[in-house]
Amino acid sequence: MNWITNYVRPRINSIFSRREVPENLWVKCDACGTMLFHRELSGNHYVCTNCGHHFGITPRQRFDRLFDGGLYTEVEVPIPEPDPLQFRDQKRYPDRMKAAQKEKGEAEAMLVVRGEMGRTPIIAAAQDFSFMAGSMGMYVGNAIIAAAEEAVKLHRPLILFSAAGGARMQEGILSLMQMPRTTVAVQMLREAGLPYIVVLTHPTTGGVTASYAMLGDVHIAEPGALICFAGPRVIEQTIREKLPEGFQRAEYLLDHGMLDRVTSRTEMRDELITITRMLLGLPPAIKGDLPPPQPEAEPEAVREPEKARPPERAEEPAAAETPTE
Numbered sequence: 001m002n003w004i005t006n007y008v009r010p011r012i013n014s015i016f017s018r019r020e021v022p023e024n025l026w027v028k029c030d031a032c033g034t035m036l037f038h039r040e041l042s043g044n045h046y047v048c049t050n051c052g053h054h055f056g057i058t059p060r061q062r063f064d065r066l067f068d069g070g071l072y073t074e075v076e077v078p079i080p081e082p083d084p085l086q087f088r089d090q091k092r093y094p095d096r097m098k099a100a101q102k103e104k105g106e107a108e109a110m111l112v113v114r115g116e117m118g119r120t121p122i123i124a125a126a127q128d129f130s131f132m133a134g135s136m137g138m139y140v141g142n143a144i145i146a147a148a149e150e151a152v153k154l155h156r157p158l159i160l161f162s163a164a165g166g167a168r169m170q171e172g173i174l175s176l177m178q179m180p181r182t183t184v185a186v187q188m189l190r191e192a193g194l195p196y197i198v199v200l201t202h203p204t205t206g207g208v209t210a211s212y213a214m215l216g217d218v219h220i221a222e223p224g225a226l227i228c229f230a231g232p233r234v235i236e237q238t239i240r241e242k243l244p245e246g247f248q249r250a251e252y253l254l255d256h257g258m259l260d261r262v263t264s265r266t267e268m269r270d271e272l273i274t275i276t277r278m279l280l281g282l283p284p285a286i287k288g289d290l291p292p293p294q295p296e297a298e299p300e301a302v303r304e305p306e307k308a309r310p311p312e313r314a315e316e317p318a319a320a321e322t323p324t325e
């Protein structure tokens, strides 16, 4: 029996022990209930292959598919004062924050990066709804300002993916102050003549829709995304009336002139490349998956044939460009 324990069992184990844990292999669609194979789902941009339902994704999952060869570099965001109000509900705010950081492995609810999309250099920022409901606090404000400053510095367009439950109540009025702050950041892009494109994902609500998420040059939403200031339940309770079908969903807002496009995530990258290049006055790009840009091609200071660049920008330390994940 030795050959069974020594040979057959290890072979069987090696066949079945994959890197994925069993519960991650199959995912049930929230919308239609279909059981989807995880790899099939991730290969389809986390869009249900049966009904087209868009699953919530993290900024990294999004950026892996957005950038050429999945290569991008994080832009540093200044860390704000932690817990300025000594806020406490059932838990202390710093404890809540630490738990979220540990669970998600991210510093905060927004990730800012630079990279190339269809060989078009851009700055991108994405909000993480899975991190404390993507709530807009001082960090998110800092992230948007950092993204806008980076865009102006490198003369690149900014693409922002919004997803938020609103302002972060643990930071009280300081979170509300991010509305004017981010509005000023968007104005910086406008003054620099740079495109600012907002992709609204499910759900984008509260103070975020009252500021940077609705100030884009172009507004694209993912199908079925809830986009609103006050949610449908609050409105129904206030006006005591039944709201129409699909109220505040992306398609409804498109019909009522609040959005420019509703685009499936599977086509989002190509569409963003087309729109960005059109706004920048560049020729149409190569579509489809591209390998990462050559390391030599990445440094910003070399990329743009700008003679009139101020001296301090010519000395841009572009060598510090290191790929993340």
Ligand SMILES: [Zn+2]
Pocket (backbone or CB within 6 Å): 029, 030, 031, 032, 033, 034, 048, 049, 050, 051, 052, 053
């Ligand atoms: Zn489905």
